[in-house]
Amino acid sequence: xxxxxxxxxxxxxxxxxxxxxxxxxxxxxxxxxxxxxxxxxxxxxxxxxxxxxxxxxxxxxxxxxxxxxxxxxxxxxxxxxxxxxxxxxxxxxxxxxxxxxxxxxxxxxxxxx
Amino acid sequence: xxxxxxxxxxxxxxxxxxxxxxxxxxxxxxxxxxxxxxxxxxxxxxxxxxxxxxxxxxxxxxxxxxxxxxxxxxxxxxxxxxxxxxxxxxxxxxxxxxxxxxxxxxxx
Numbered sequence: 001x002x003x004x005x006x007x008x009x010x011x012x013x014x015x016x017x018x019x020x021x022x023x024x025x026x027x028x029x030x031x032x033x034x035x036x037x038x039x040x041x042x043x044x045x046x047x048x049x050x051x052x053x054x055x056x057x058x059x060x061x062x063x064x065x066x067x068x069x070x071x072x073x074x075x076x077x078x079x080x081x082x083x084x085x086x087x088x089x090x091x092x093x094x095x096x097x098x099x100x101x102x103x104x105x106x107x108x109x110x111x112x113x
Numbered sequence: 114x115x116x117x118x119x120x121x122x123x124x125x126x127x128x129x130x131x132x133x134x135x136x137x138x139x140x141x142x143x144x145x146x147x148x149x150x151x152x153x154x155x156x157x158x159x160x161x162x163x164x165x166x167x168x169x170x171x172x173x174x175x176x177x178x179x180x181x182x183x184x185x186x187x188x189x190x191x192x193x194x195x196x197x198x199x200x201x202x203x204x205x206x207x208x209x210x211x212x213x214x215x216x217x218x219x220x221x
Binding site for chain 2: 031033035041042043045048055056089091098099100101102103104105106107109
């Protein structure tokens, strides 16, 4: 049973480009969470999705960031017109039922040059 | 007041010693509790779930005190490999709230 798969592991983008981060949850998991972590800081919640629905996006910046979890395929976190401040590790996590532990992917490290 | 609070540390502890740290939570409706560990530049990994009755996994013991609204983690006979950041996690409905973590350095 494969774990949470994130790709790419590392992503380099120039300022103004778009970044697309993918996350395939564990098999049978329908809840997906995205977190951002800046160096030497804690995990910051961004968005919680279920299939085809955004349940809580209270942690998402109002502009340039969007997320989806389509009926088929991975969850995508999209950052348009990236800026240097977007450089961070982005972690995706999934769970099968509420109140069970989250399982994390390896993360995508985004560097904006 | 933050919903989940942890002492950021760092805790510098000699190898073989026992170390304990707590995490407090503010919402009495919180339902489930977990400890995760995170190594530098890696993803968080589940260490153990936390129950009111207390639970033990080898050298690690976790305890939940609902009356005082805190959870604790005790590490006995600490190893160099225990050096990491320990994250307290609290859930309430579909919300999963992470503490900022406690940094632990085990000294040889």
